[in-house]
Amino acid sequence: MATQHHNALTRALAELPGPLPAFGVIHIAIPHTSRFTIVGNHLAQHAELSLVAIGIGVHIQSLPVGSLVGIKALTARFAEGEMRIAAALRELEAHGYLRRAHVRLANGRMTTRTVFCNQPGAVERAGRAVAPKVPSVPDVPPEQPLPEEPPEPEEAPAPPPDPEATPVPEESRPPVRVPPPTAPKPPRRPLPQPRELTPELRRTASAILADLRNHAEELVFSEGDVEELIPGVAAWLEREVRPDAIRRALTTDLPKPPKYPAKILRHRLTVLLPPPLPGAEELAPAVRRPLVIPLQNCDGCDRAFRSREPGHCRGCRSELTAAAA
Known part of the structure; x- marks a missing residue:
């Protein structure tokens, strides 16, 4: 079977026009007739995007309208973790390929509309946003700045179409309002x-930060960065998180290569901070107290009997019942 593939490849190379290069890739280009996507070299060969961001950009561009492209959906599809996929989506958003806007559905729920532009430079030159082919969305709120960093809002499913509704021509559908790239961003969490x-906390936190480059060589910080991040690590230690657990949280699934290592650590120390451990009182089981029924004085004989409400004792109730009969 391998020999047949080798012979077919040899024949295909022999049919290529002109001399073959001595090294480097050789393209055998067979035209597609179905199931293909046109991708610009500005994306496929982008000089600043990571390989993960380029791959996710090509994948999103190949999907039909209405496909889920949130972090959860992409994590279920690919082997990369949530942090790498979230970082790749932020790269695409920073370079204009991806835009996300919060919109209100007809049922009042908020959702995130994702707009992918295959030529972001052309949109900027035209000075207008391209209206994506999405269902009509009434009551769009004013433009809101998107969060600077994850966690990313997960895409909510759109409501099912009404079979009795009159179809609206695509030309008359209002465009989704996308915040401009220059929209102000909310301040970062402290x-x-x-x-x-x-x-002691300062010394241990400083040692953990300085030792990170032994576990992830790209995490090399200046003394100023270490001094700035020490309180964040100390807050984790104060909540009785073990140093090896802190190290795993700060070094697992890093982007390759990280552009701003100190900012990545600052973000993780902030958003992944675990809650304090509960004390012995919170973990102690609740004590069940026995039910006590109060004593009452009988309205007939003045004897004491237990009842939740005043009235007659059992003997007096029997006599009253017999007299009534």
Whole structure:
């Protein structure tokens, strides 16, 4: 079977016009007749996008309208983790290929509309946003700035179409309002701070940060970066998180290569901060107290009997029942 493939490849190379290069890739280009997507070299050969971002961009461009392209959907499709996929989506968003806007559906729920532009430069030159082919969305709220960093809002499913509704021509559908790239962004969440930055906490946090490059060689920081990140690591240590657990949280699934290692660590120390451990009182099982029925004085004989409400004792109730009969 391998010999047949080798012979077919040899014949295909022999039919190529002109001399073959001594090294480098050789293209055997067979025209597609179905199931193909036209991708610009500005994306496929982008000089600043990572390989993961380029691959996800090509994948999204090949999908039909209405496909789910959130972090959860892409993580279920590919082997890369959520952090790498989220970083790749932010790269595409920073270079104009991807835009996300919060819109309100007809049922009042909020959802995220994702717009992918195959030629972002052309959109900027035209000075207008391209209206994506999405169902009509009424009551679009004013433009809102998107969060600077993940976690990413997951795409909510669109409501099913009404079979009795009159179809709206695509030309008359209102475009989804996409925040411009220059929209102001909300301030970043502050770095966690310990209740008291003791010398012991400072020393341990500094050692953890300096040792990270032994586990991820790309995490090399200046002394100023280490000094700035020490309170965040100390807050984790104060909540009794073990150093090896902190190290795993800060080095797992890093983007390759990370452009701003200190910013990545600052973000993870902030959004992944675990809650404090519960104390013994919170973990103790609840004590079940026995039900106590209060004592009442009988309205007939003045004897004491247990009942939730005042009235007659059992003997007096029997006599009253017999007299009534």
